[in-house]
Amino acid sequence: MTPERTAKLIQTLNRRQPDLTLITDQVHKPRNIAALIRTCDAVGISRIHTVSPKVGYEFTGTTRGSDRWVASENHNSVDEAVGVAKAQGMKVYAAHFSDRAIDYRDVDFTIPCALLMGAEKDGVSDAGAALADEHILIPMMGMVGSLNVSTAAGIILVEAQNQRLKAGLYEQSRLDPQEYTDTLFEWSFPELADFCHKKGLDYPPLDELLALQDAPAWYQAVREGLAAKRQW
Numbered sequence: 630m631t632p633e634r635t636a637k638l639i640q641t642l643n644r645r646q647p648d649l650t651l652i653t654d655q656v657h658k659p660r661n662i663a664a665l666i667r668t669c670d671a672v673g674i675s676r677i678h679t680v681s682p683k684v685g686y687e688f689t690g691t692t693r694g695s696d697r698w699v700a701s702e703n704h705n706s707v708d709e710a711v712g713v714a715k716a717q718g719m720k721v722y723a724a725h726f727s728d729r730a731i732d733y734r735d736v737d738f739t740i741p742c743a744l745l746m747g748a749e750k751d752g753v754s755d756a757g758a759a760l761a762d763e764h765i766l767i768p769m770m771g772m773v774g775s776l777n778v779s780t781a782a783g784i785i786l787v788e789a790q791n792q793r794l795k796a797g798l799y800e801q802s803r804l805d806p807q808e809y810t811d812t813l814f815e816w817s818f819p820e821l822a823d824f825c826h827k828k829g830l831d832y833p834p835l836d837e838l839l840a841l842q843d844a845p846a847w848y849q850a851v852r853e854g855l856a857a858k859r860q861w
Contacts, residue, residue: 635838650678655682658748666699676702818841829858831857
């Protein structure tokens with residue numbers, strides 16, 4: 630790996646925002662999921678939460694390994710996904726038209742929070758809207774009443790990024806040290822990371838250039854069944 634590539638990985642990881650996430654409420658179109666993930670990566674979101682769609686739609690969200698830079702966790706219901714976010718101390722902002730919806734620029738994105746986005750046509754489900762702490766909207770000035778989910782999420786998440794930039798939240802690493810080390814390894818050695826998961830092995834340590842420390846000794850330990858184990 631080149632020094633430039635190493636520096637880019639570390640710089641990107643240092644800007645990840647562990648207390649900002651996206652929840653997709655039954656979004657099922659592959660192009661929308663892909664666009665949402667790209668936006669999450671762009672603003673420093675490290676993990677998104679997807680909710681399986683209603684009966685009649687085939688879920689085509691991401692699974693582990695399908696996207697290298699943003700982790701994805703799928704849930705059977707919006708209650709479950711929102712519950713995970715709230716258990717982590719996050720406030721949930723639902724992009725949802727209602728009597729109590731406010732301009733998306735009027736909420737605080739510097740606090741731990743999750744953006745809840747619904748599928749096209751149906752929007753956020755009734756259950757998701759009821760669970761949200763706030764309803765937010767993008768003011769519309771034309772004839773069209775709504776935006777594509779990926780476009781709307783991009784507009785809102787750029788506002789979140791701007792608020793966090795002004796608050797200095799991108800200036801130093803904010804990830805848990807173990808998550809930081811694990812993610813750096815997975816980005817640097819995705820195939821070896823998959824191997825370790827399948828075999829129940831701990832990741833081997835990396836040096837400052839993101840190369841394996843004493844790789845021959847680690848591979849020998851693996852062959853002899855002596856490599857450190859880990860429950861994934």
